[in-house]
Amino acid sequence: MIKKSLSRKELIKKYLKFFESKNHKIIPAVPLLPKGDSSVLFTTAGMHPLIPYLLGKKHPSGKRLVNVQKCIRTTDIEKVGNNYHHTFFEMLGNWSLGNYWKKEAIEWSLEFLTRILKLEKEKIAVSVFEGDSSASRDIESAKIWKSLGISEKRIAFLNKEENWWGPVEKTGICGPDTEIFYWNSEEMPAPEKFDFSDKRWVEIGNNVLLQYSKNEKGIYEEAKQKNIDFGGGVERIITILNGFEDNYLTDIWKPIIEKIEKISKKNYENSEYTRSFRIIADHIKASVFILAEGIIPSNTKQGYVLRRLIRRTVRHAKELDIKENLSEITKPVFDMYSDYKILKENRNKIIRELDKEEEIFLKKLEQGEKILKKIIHSGKKILEGKIAFLLYQSYGFPLELTKETAERFHIKVDEKGFEKELKKHQEISRTASIGKFKSGLSDFGEKTIKLHTVTHLLNEALRIVLNNPKIFQKGSNINSERLRFDFNFDRKLTEEEKKKIENWINEKIKENLPVTFEEMSLKQAKQKGAQGVFEDKYAEKIKVYFIGHKGKEISKEICNGPHVKNIGEIGKFRIKKEEAIAAGIRRIKGVIE
Numbered sequence: 001m002i003k004k005s006l007s008r009k010e011l012i013k014k015y016l017k018f019f020e021s022k023n024h025k026i027i028p029a030v031p032l033l034p035k036g037d038s039s040v041l042f043t044t045a046g047m048h049p050l051i052p053y054l055l056g057k058k059h060p061s062g063k064r065l066v067n068v069q070k071c072i073r074t075t076d077i078e079k080v081g082n083n084y085h086h087t088f089f090e091m092l093g094n095w096s097l098g099n100y101w102k103k104e105a106i107e108w109s110l111e112f113l114t115r116i117l118k119l120e121k122e123k124i125a126v127s128v129f130e131g132d133s134s135a136s137r138d139i140e141s142a143k144i145w146k147s148l149g150i151s152e153k154r155i156a157f158l159n160k161e162e163n164w165w166g167p168v169e170k171t172g173i174c175g176p177d178t179e180i181f182y183w184n185s186e187e188m189p190a191p192e193k194f195d196f197s198d199k200r201w202v203e204i205g206n207n208v209l210l211q212y213s214k215n216e217k218g219i220y221e222e223a224k225q226k227n228i229d230f231g232g233g234v235e236r237i238i239t240i241l242n243g244f245e246d247n248y249l250t251d252i253w254k255p256i257i258e259k260i261e262k263i264s265k266k267n268y269e270n271s272e273y274t275r276s277f278r279i280i281a282d283h284i285k286a287s288v289f290i291l292a293e294g295i296i297p298s299n300t301k302q303g304y305v306l307r308r309l310i311r312r313t314v315r316h317a318k319e320l321d322i323k324e325n326l327s328e329i330t331k332p333v334f335d336m337y338s339d340y341k342i343l344k345e346n347r348n349k350i351i352r353e354l355d356k357e358e359e360i361f362l363k364k365l366e367q368g369e370k371i372l373k374k375i376i377h378s379g380k381k382i383l384e385g386k387i388a389f390l391l392y393q394s395y396g397f398p399l400e401l402t403k404e405t406a407e408r409f410h411i412k413v414d415e416k417g418f419e420k421e422l423k424k425h426q427e428i429s430r431t432a433s434i435g436k437f438k439s440g441l442s443d444f445g446e447k448t449i450k451l452h453t454v455t456h457l458l459n460e461a462l463r464i465v466l467n468n469p470k471i472f473q474k475g476s477n478i479n480s481e482r483l484r485f486d487f488n489f490d491r492k493l494t495e496e497e498k499k500k501i502e503n504w505i506n507e508k509i510k511e512n513l514p515v516t517f518e519e520m521s522l523k524q525a526k527q528k529g530a531q532g533v534f535e536d537k538y539a540e541k542i543k544v545y546f547i548g549h550k551g552k553e554i555s556k557e558i559c560n561g562p563h564v565k566n567i568g569e570i571g572k573f574r575i576k577k578e579e580a581i582a583a584g585i586r587r588i589k590g591v592i593e
Contacts, residue, residue, distance in 0.1 A: 006117070006241045008234060008252050009339065012068050012092070015232075018112050019066040019094050022104075027061050029069045033293045033302065033475050041302050042072035042290075046093030047208075047229050052560065053097050054173055054210060054227045060519055060541040060560070063099035068092055068234070070340075072286060074305050077312070080282045081275040083246040084202070087309065088286035089235050092205075096228035102178075105207045105228040106144045109180060113205070117241060121149055123183040125194035125201055129164060129176030130157035135212060135220045138163075141178045154194040162196070165208045165229075173223055175212050180205040182240050204240060205232035248278055255332035256281040263328055264320040276316040283309040284326065288333045291350040292342045294474065294488075294582050297357045303582065310357045314365075326358050327351040353583075368395025372402065376409045385417015392418070393425065450570045450592055451483040453515060453563045454505065456547055457573070458485050458588065459531060460555045461504045465497055472531060474585055482576065482591050489586045493578050505573045508547075508554060512568030517545045525558055532558035 006014075016026055030049045032042050040048070046069035053059040069091045079085045096105065113119045126145050131137025142155050166174030183190035185200040194201065210227040212220040239247045248257055248268070257268050260277055268277045290306045297307035313326055330351060334343055343350070368391050375383060383406050391397035403413045455476055463471045466489065475486040493501075519541050525532065530544045545563055547555040564570060570592055577589040 006238065008090075008238060008336070011117075011234060011238060011241070012090075014116055015092050015112065016066060016068070018116050019064075019108070022064070022108055024064040024066040024094055025061040027059075027065050027067045029067055031293055031475075032070060032072050032289060033295065041305060042074065043069065044071050044073050045069065045231060046071075046091050047095075047231070050095060050097075050229075051168075052562070054095075054225075054229070056098075056225050057560070057562075059097055060543050063097045064095070065097070066094040070289065072290065072305075074308075077308060081279050083248065083278075084236065084239070086235055086247070086282050086286075088282070088289050089233055092230075092232040092234060092237075094228075094230045098225035098227060100228065101226060102141055102207075102209060102228075103144055105209070105230065106141060106178065107148065109205055109207060109230060110148055110150075113180070117237070119182060119240065123190045124150060125154040125156070125181045125183070125190075126150060127156045127158045127163055127179045127181070127194075127196060129178075130159055132160060134218075135160075135164075135176065138176045138178065138209070141176075141209070145178070151192070153192055156194050156196050158196060166210070167214050171214050171216055173210050173213055173227070174220070175208060175210040175223075177206050177208040179203050180207075184240055184245055202236060202240065204237050205230065248281060252336065253281055255336060256284065256329060259329050259332050260320070260322075263324045264317075264322045266320055273320060276319045279316045280313050280320070280326075280329065283313040284329050285333050287313070287354065288330055288343065288350055289340075291353050292340075292346045294346075294585050296353055296583050298582075301581075307357065310354065311361050314358055314361050318365075325355050327354045330354065349583075364395050365397075368397050371395065372397070372405055376406065376411060381411060383411055383413045385414040385419070385421055388413050388415075388418040389421035389425070392422070447480045447592070448478055449562045450564055451478045451480075451590075453547075453567060454570060454573055454590065454592065455483055455485050456545065456555045456557050456559070456563075457505045457508060457567070458483075458501070458590070459487070459557065461501045462487055462489075465500045465504060466493075482589055485588045485590070486581060486585055487588070488584055490584050492580070493586070498575050498578060502573060502575055509567050509570050509573065512566055513548045513554065514566050515545060515547050515563045517543050517563075519543055528556055530556040530558050 020026065029046070030043055034040055034043050034048060046067055047054070050059075050065070059065065071089055071091050072087060073089070074087060076085065077087060080087060110121075110124070113124070114121050128141045128145070129135070129138040137157065142157070145155055146152055163177050163179065164174070165177055166172065180203065181194070181201040182204050183200060184202045187200070191198075208229040208231070210229060211223055213223045214220050235247050235250070235252055238250045238252055239245075242250055244250055247253060257277055260280055261268055266273050268274060287306060287309050290302065290309075295302045295306055297303055297310060299307070310326070317326060334347060337343055372391060375387065383402070388399060388402050391402055392399060399413070399415070399418055406413050455473070455478070459471075459473055463469055468489070471487055471489060473485065474488055477484040520528075522542060525542060525544050528544065542558050543560055545555075545557055545559050546553045547567060572593045573590060574593060575588055575590050579587050581587045
């Protein structure tokens with residue numbers, strides 16, 4: 001295999017430049033902590049913030065968009081340890097919002113891979129949707145691939161489970177996809193016929209063809225606006241380009257692996273330790289990026305995911321007999337991702353929180369060892385599955401360690417009982433990690449729009465009542481029943497402060513003030529005093545929403561909507577709850593009556 005050495009930064013630069021040449025506008029990546037109406041725990045794809053525009057809303061940057069998005073996926077944390085699965089990754093993405101269609105999307109994907117990245121067309125295979133009773137066979141995509149020189153034997157027609165996306169809820173936009181695979185093996189030349197089950201064919205890109213809308217009767221209708229959503233994993237493409245079959249040998253991972261080798265005095269190539277190396281490298285990188293966004297370990301939501309990652313890392317560090325703090329392993333992450341300003345700015349806090357959680361968990365492990373010794377000396381011949389799972393979940397003991405210790409004292413472990421408890425726990429974790437999208441991204445009902453507009457008023461009320469101009473939104477989640485608004489503040493609000501915030505908002509609502517917007521550059525938005533998180537990157541053209549009469553606006557905020565036309569439509573606002581969710585981050589839950 002010919003190696004085409006290319007770094008992560010070079011790949012990203014080439015990708016953005018290529019799609020700019022196809023008249024795409026580069027749009028900023030969003031934080032890992034979703035903003036707006038998303039109810040997933042983390043951003044899992046570049047598509048997330050674009051849902052309103054895929055539904056027909058006008059995007060300030062136009063109809064052709066491109067970016068690189070950092071993502072966290074936690075649905076299969078237990079699978080991390082093979083040669084390609086990751087929790088944190090970066091995704092190349094390009095979109096057509098009702099503009100170009102299948103022909104251009106497929107042609108440009110292939111052109112980028114073969115002409116720009118110099119991948120061999122002879123090693124490419126694709127899959128398309130085979131069709132069923134509800135949606136047509138995607139013959140159009142198959143014909144396009146064939147016209148571009150992909151052999152008919154390398155085009156596989158697969159079912160909905162493999163080649164279909166959406167809808168997010170029971171109804172909404174959806175459609176087939178066409179996936180691109182590359183033969184990543186030196187064992188033999190790429191087979192003439194594409195076998196989807198052969199894992200040496202590695203997926204490197206996917207064009208989602210959003211051509212349908214599923215209605216309440218379950219019928220798939222042609223969508224009013226047809227969209228393209230392409231996604232390609234940076235890690236996998238870099239692995240292919242550099243001629244590896246193991247992602248962890250590339251420059252995106254190798255410095256971390258080498259650091260672990262140095263402090264553990266063990267070799268990554270030793271199969272006894274390889275899995276632990278990969279888990280530590282993956283989880284440390286993911287933890288650094290999550291901590292950078294202000295999340296700290298806890299027993300709920302994003303904090304719970306972070307705690308799981310750190311504690312799994314600690315367990316596998318013990319397997320490698322690592323004595324140093326885990327924070328020692330973070331240095332290569334900061335070096336490799338120096339283009340992320342958020343890491344540099346929060347470095348000390350990241351290391352502090354990582355060390356703190358590690359110390360807490362090591363004490364838990366000691367407690368677990370004491371419990372295990374008590375059970376061993378109790379005279380029991382079988383260690384119950386629930387106890388084994390308690391040791392695993394609460395004290396960090398992997399089943400192998402519990403079994404190994406118990407066997408030395410001729411005690412059997414109820415493995416089936418353990419697996420039953422683990423399966424139950426994984427299902428709860430999976431549901432929490434995915435989020436349910438209940439009244440989430442695609443819900444733009446009347447009450448949701450009113451609550452979204454209230455967040456602008458709440459944002460302003462907090463700054464005024466708390467006399468702190470540096471308060472800004474850190475995240476929100478809105479459905480038809482309530483709003484959830486996260487903001488930076490270092491203490492609990494008093495009852496008097498909450499009442500003043502409510503009163504300020506309700507007094508403004510009574511004034512029946514208009515809501516308008518203007519499209520402008522970021523520089524113009526700043527000059528007008530618009531609120532926004534200016535550490536984030538913004539598109540060339542942005543929307544600024546104004547509440548109030550011209551020249552007397554009470555709120556100016558960068559936002560993509562949706563909003564009421566007059567705040568008098570909103571009704572009465574009430575704060576239901578105010579609480580801490582992370583260090584220096586508070587959350588308000590509110591309703592309108």
